Amino acid sequence: MMCKRVFSLFLLALSLLAGNAAFAQQEELPGAKQAKEGFNATEVIFGHIADSHEWHLFDLNGKPVAMPLPVIIYKPGAGLEMFSSAHFEEWEKMEDGKTKRSGSYNGYHLEKNMKEKLIADDGSKIYDISITKNILSMLISVVLLLWLMMSVAKKYQTKGSLTAPSGMQNAMESVIIFMRDEVAKPNLGHKYKKYMPLILTVFFFIWINNMLGLLPGGANFTGNIAVTLCLSVVAFIVMIVNANKHFWSHLLNPPGVPLGIKFLLVPIEIISLFIKPVALTIRLFANMLAGHIVILSVISMIFIFGFLSKVAGIGFVPVSLVFAIFMFFLELLVAAIQAFIFANLTAVFIGQAIEDIHHHHENGQEYNVTNEEIVA
């Protein structure tokens, strides 16, 4: 697992180097840039991984072909507003040279740098709750997931529980049993049944979204920090709500620890409590984002070399393709592994919060040990 992450970081670094090289190339030749628009890998990659108010499919004769999506705005005091994103046209570069700005519509406009932001023309505070590309992708995945699991559940009801599972039911069953026996039971103990729905939902929700994100033209939903933050906040709330007395007492008043150490230990414990959801958030976000960036970078290399010279571009095609195919397979694996890790860590964190008294004695001993070590 660690090895794989190091490897993908390495690839990320490689690809970023390649992107920078292209960028440097463009800056060195301002004249050439004027004559022939160079390939901007950064813009392409971030255009793909960032959220957008339209679903960009492909460019046809230099014009983008995109599916407009509904823009929904909540303005405190003014209520909800809704219109199509197709109204945002006439993109132009702003003074800083990097940010693009769309024309205004209804008193709003979009600004696109690394991310696309909806901003009121008069600068007032608005809440952008548009159905963006990511959200639409998520809704599709939700429909898929609901349909899939309901049909599986229906099969159990029609065939009865004692007949052998078949087809999709069989496939899902093995995953569900795996999650139950390898994730829920070891981490949550005898109370695992209560948390099974959460763990299963988290796992399948992330998995199906990871997979959809891998499709060409798909949205980078799980590689978005808002999404992973949302999921880990849910896990964190479940953990806090279900935490028992022993968890809190050991957190805020660790037994068998001298008072002086307590002043040191309790803040660390509290920080570690909040680091848990942060770790969850960043892990999934960074893994999925890195995977998308690596695949896009590898593909972009064809075009980067293509703009340098046609021969180099064509020559790089097989290298790029082999690399991209390899990355796709890796990402298929990562999609499942990250979903599993997220579900597993959710179970681990909840498990820590609902641990029985029996285990806490062991923890107490551990505290003692660390205490002695500190004294030594």
Place this chain on the structure above:
Amino acid sequence: MDLLTPEFGLFFWTLIAFLCVFFILGKFAWKPILKALGERESGIADSIATADRLKKEMGQMKSENEKLMMQAREERTAMLNEAKEIKDRIVNEAKNQAKTEANKIFADAQQQIQQQKMAALTEVKNEIGNLAVEMAEKILRKQLATDEAQNSYMNQLASDIKLN
């Protein structure tokens, strides 16, 4: 750093969608699926336990059956022996009875034969006597038909009579 700032809209919709999925799947998918899986597992465990129990019971029944068979075999042998004895006895009795009966019949028959023989003999004697009387009469009649014969005979008789 732009990438690390979460958008409100995405957070908002993700939360709503996730919670909806959680509650819908929790109610309509996970609950029946997990229930069915639990049922199946307990069903399989039950079946194995039942099979084990049945196996044990079968073993018991088998040994019991063998015992019963053995008993039955012994009983059969005993019954056969008894039957043989009874048969022998009956046959012997019958033989004896038949012998005495036969002897009796034989004796009766002999007696009867003796009687009938005696009767027949008596009859034959009587007949022979009658026949002899008749023949003597006929002969006398013929020999004494003439007066001379009668006289001679009378003379003879008279000569026989010795007058002392």
